Amino acid sequence: MTIKAFDPKAIIFREGDAGDAAYIIQSGAVEILKHADHGEVQLAVLEAGDVLGEMALFEPKNSRSATARALTPVSLEIIEDTRFRQLSAECPPQMLQIIQSMLTRLRDTNQRLASKERATVILDAKIEQITIAPNGAGCHFEALTVKLANLPFLIGGYPQSEDPPKRNHLDIPCDGPPLMVSQLHAKIERHDDGVFFVDQGSRFCSIVNGKVIGRGKASEKAPLQLGENKITLGDHTSAYKLIITCE
DSSP states (O other): OOOEOOTTTTTTEOOOOOOEEEEEEESSSSSEEETTTTTEEEEEEEEEOOOTHHHHOOTSBOOOOSEEESSSEEEEEEEEEHHHHHHHTTTTTTHHHHHHHHHHHHHHHHHHHHHHHHHOOOGGOOOEEEEEOOOOOSOOOOOOOGGGOOOOEEEEETTTTSSOOOOOSSSEOOOTTTTSOOOOOOEEEEETEEEEEEOOOOOOOEEETTEESSSSSSSSSSESSSSEEEEEESSOOOOOEEEEEEE
């Protein structure tokens, strides 16, 4: 038996991630979140004895359909794919087919709920501050913390051969031209329904928790979740990556 512990607000898995394990809650509470156009919708709160992430075992080629985040200190038993296949070999094929059908219907229901329900999780009243830190060797700056009241926070780039222009709150030296991080690339701002990362029309767009935003895309902004958010300034080839932690 493999047991793993998570602190409050820790992401257990994120919507869109590849999945190869399910989890049985031994203690604590976990919230299940679904991304919608208006923010993150809380689909359920699971407690001791409940199972999460089980769809990944039945649909290994599909990505996680929702995000799981610890609400309290959580202890989880991990059921990995190899162990699940051993257990399923003992199950009648007809029963596995019924379970598969039930999970498919549940996935469809969750998607419909997320598109209709009011966002209940990403409210700026729950976020007091954000911490911005480099994620990898591409960005060179010291991590910094910004209070919610001090938003918006502006982010841009400049050629490494030049002095920092002090154009934004955070100016990142870049290779180029062309600059992967545009001079006025993005901003973090507070809206009535949450805190958002907004692409300001950058040349190469931005990626927020796997979602591409910016000029020519479906949206120019994406909500920031409580906990860690993975940001790429530029396209998928960009080395300029951030971790934005909302607390």
